[in-house]
Amino acid sequence: MELQQLTVLLVEDSPMFRVMLRDMLEQMGVKNVVEQPNGKAAMEYLASGELKPDLVCLDLTLPDVSGYDVCEHIRRTPAIAHVPVLMVSARNLPEDKAYAEEAGANGYLGKPFTPEELEKRVRHVLKSAAPRGNA
Secondary structure (H helix, E strand, O other): OOHHHOEEEEEOOOHHHHHHHHHHHHHOOOOEEEEEOOHHHHHHHHHHOOOOOOEEEEEOOOOOOOHHHHHHHHHHOOOOOOOOEEEEEOOOOHHHHHHHHHHOOOEEEEOOOOHHHHHHHHHHHHHHHHHHOOO
16 A cells, blocks of 8 residues: 555654654655544544544553553454554563554554654554455
């Protein structure tokens, strides 16, 4: 799938980091970035069925519901269970990555990172999730 055709749900509580991530995604060619400031808002957006994302970029540490819980919610919801999730976090301990994988994340990207690292990780997550189809 071409990046230009993607809808990316960006869940990040830091306004500054959310803008930076959105800008990086747009520089990669992503035309549709939907931003949500916390886990509850992200889950409400996903439940609305408004526009299913092709990828969820999810911060691990959110003020209300953890990124782990949002990821598990996605995996438990049949209509969106197949959507790839890229966990983005300043927490870079091996157990954080293991918990993210356990929650169903397709990839993990530690902050700080470069635009090139983000693009590489996004492409990898999309490619690795693609063969599953509509699970």
